Amino acid sequence: MANRIHPSVLNANLASLDGEIRRIPSSAGIHIDVMDNHFVPNLTLGLPVVECLRNNHRDAFLDVHLMIENADVHAPAYAELGCESVTFHLEASHAPIRTARQIRSLGSRASIGLRPQTPIEPLGDIITEFDMVLIMTVDPGFGGQKFLDGMLGKIRRTREIVKNSGQEIWIQVDGGVSESTIEQVADAGADVFVAGSAVFRADDPDAMVRSLKDLADARCAGH
């Protein structure tokens, strides 16, 4: 599938989210980080704000990344709102298969996220329950951190597992993705790239989105 750039609004002006999203029309999706100050040491926004964004951006692909405890309880509500993709964390779920099925039954793509320390291998048995795997390449909680090079092997192994599954499952990489790192991330096998500070700290955020896409496509026009 074609490479996709999903800017994370965590590093945007959160008080002007509507306007910030309108600055990046070349994005394939908008990555929205929901944090509860328990699963991660940061608090951002939740269901009411995502509902407003849904209403104001009917055509956008909303890619919600839940960094919250009790994911099984809360995740389906984001699918009910009509978010195209809902990621919850394996570490915050007691029933990942049931939650993924619920999300899919509500018409959204189900995605599973992994902290840097969580191995990918145990997911092999249930990977076909998901439409996307999100590999965190920084410790979740904050934008602007350095990409963890040690995660490249994990991305490669994830690509192998996805290939062996015979399904088209997207591999999203989140954390420290920029013009300096995206090529190696694409080489390793990712096809959905979250970039926060690289996009929103750029003078021209939309030009940055296009540049990241070109760099990824030059390495691999989809896996």
Ligand SMILES: O=C(CO)[C@@H](O)[C@H](O)COP(=O)(O)O
């Ligand atoms: O989920 C997170 C952080 O926990 C990310 O989505 C960040 O928002 C990415 O920001 P950059 O590392 O690209 O600045």
